[in-house]
């Protein structure tokens with residue numbers, strides 16, 4: 084592809100070079116690359132423009148005030164957005180139906196369930212998010228929920244080339260704020276919920292909400308749909324944004340108009356749901372426990388239906404959903420007979436949702452092992468402690484990716500909200516203590532790491548990932 088066509092600028096037609104690729108890190112620039120120079124948290128990408136051009140960059144997308152000599156300066160006051168749109172034109176072929184999910188909790192679960200429902204309907208479908216890239220054949224990890232824009236669009240184009248027609252992706256608030264999942268046509272966007280997380284980055288709940296709302300007010304296609312979980316405190320704000328934009332609104336939940344949750348009864352292996360859609364009422368045996376899984380399943384069904392799925396078939400297929408890795412996943416039964424669940428809860432709200440999900444299944448006590456990540460939102464730590472103290476019968480605070488911080492100080496901050504909790508830094512020892520303490524009627528919940536495969540310690544060059552898998556450790560300690 085040639086630069087003039089890509090930038091849609093005929094003035095460049097004279098000496099029109101071939102674009103070979105795109106990069107946002109100057110160390111990845113090769114001859115023929117378009118370089119995106121962004122002002123970040125740690126670095127100013129504009130400081131690397133000269134080096135990028137020396138390495139062969141033919142154009143630089145940067146703010147108007149940036150100094151660009153020896154390459155085309157694509158000046159834009161919002162270079163991240165401009166770059167995303169150029170990158171989308173470069174990769175150009177994406178799955179025909181792409182949908183995005185935002186919210187504090189439930190994004191990974193929802194994109195994965197959406198993928199499964201599409202697959203059951205016979206489509207070649209994929210999901211992209213915290214679990215990496217998942218198709219029916221394959222799964223590959225990417226590190227971040229939403230990696231950088233070049234990786235994201237490159238992956239999406241790769242999926243399309245493999246024949247994937249339907250893709251669901253997580254739009255994290257960081258990703259939305261930094262235009263990391265931009266440029267391709269989003270046919271439907273979903274909102275799950277909003278609660279305390281990532282305030283280290285966004286500062287206030289208002290700014291955090293605003294980052295998420297952009298998915299509805301700017302990103303989703305005008306002829307697309309917004310699927311909104313209706314029962315969250317912030318649902319009205321999202322619905323207002325959807326109405327202001329004028330895209331089609333689909334609401335789901337007890338207060339939903341399109342898929343209305345009429346009742347929910349726990350069964351031995353899951354829950355029996357009654358769902359009203361239009362004039363019809365459907366009974367669904369969802370093979371998953373917990374109110375939160377119902378929410379994610381209904382949002383997924385909403386996305387599938389909003390993009391053309393049959394209502395009856397989609398709701399019937401909910402009965403065949405497979406559990407999502409690390410989301411209330413039962414890993415083991417202890418010698419005493421207590422089930423051990425692994426969950427990815429790492430916010431106050433998620434801990435509450437996970438414990439509420441398990442409570443009806445515990446004749447005895449709920450034992451919780453949990454911790455908070457380092458170099459992330461500090462304000463959520465005592466809140467997580469408070470929810471744990473209120474909702475668990477025994478809480479054990481342990482380490483969860485201390486990163487560059489002193490692990491003992493992170494645990495102390497959590498303990499501020501849970502003064503009676505036990506404090507066992509070593510995660511394996513904490514899991515072993517919970518398992519040893521659990522009686523036949525008790526349930527153990529190990530929260531915070533879900534599918535993760537390592538304990539992250541240190542920062543920068545000193546960062547190390549020590550292999551650690553909650554599921555494997557729970558099985559070993561329960562054996």
Ligand SMILES: CC(=O)N[C@H]1[C@@H](OP(=O)(O)OP(=O)(O)OC[C@H]2O[C@@H](n3ccc(=O)[nH]c3=O)[C@H](O)[C@@H]2O)O[C@H](CO)[C@@H](O)[C@@H]1O[C@H](C)C(=O)N[C@@H](C)C(=O)N[C@H](CCC(=O)O)C(=O)O
Pocket residue numbers: 107108109110119120121122123124125126127128129131213226227228229230231232255256257258261263284
């Ligand atoms: C706070 C944050 O989100 N940071 C992300 C962001 O960094 P940034 O734009 O601030 O980048 P920076 O490091 O200051 O550098 C500025 C620019 O200079 C460039 N640069 C920098 C150094 C250099 O030598 N050469 C160079 O060209 C960089 O590529 C960048 O474009 O953009 C980078 C590239 O896309 C990301 O790798 C980085 O994620 C960091 C590692 C991170 O930990 N992010 C987490 C918090 C995150 O994003 N998490 C969410 C999950 C949220 C959830 O699901 O709950 C996610 O979506 O994964």
Ligand SMILES: Nc1ncnc2c1ncn2[C@@H]1O[C@H](COP(=O)(O)OP(=O)(O)OP(=O)(O)O)[C@@H](O)[C@H]1O
Pocket residue numbers: 186187188189190191192193213228253275276375376378379409410411426427428429432433434436437533
């Ligand atoms: N709809 C929901 N409401 C409340 N809590 C939920 C909901 N869905 C999931 N959770 C809780 O949040 C945890 C993480 O779920 P999931 O990975 O699906 O969310 P996510 O939004 O992708 O998280 P992340 O921000 O880390 O990417 C779950 O293990 C569960 O404890």
Ligand SMILES: N[C@H](CCC[C@H](N)C(=O)O)C(=O)O
Pocket residue numbers: 228429455456457459483484531532535
């Ligand atoms: N996507 C989440 C993951 C947190 C998981 C938890 N194990 C931690 O490290 O805090 C985040 O970036 O905040």
Ligand SMILES: [Mg+2]
Pocket residue numbers: 190191212213214228253
């Ligand atoms: Mg996720």
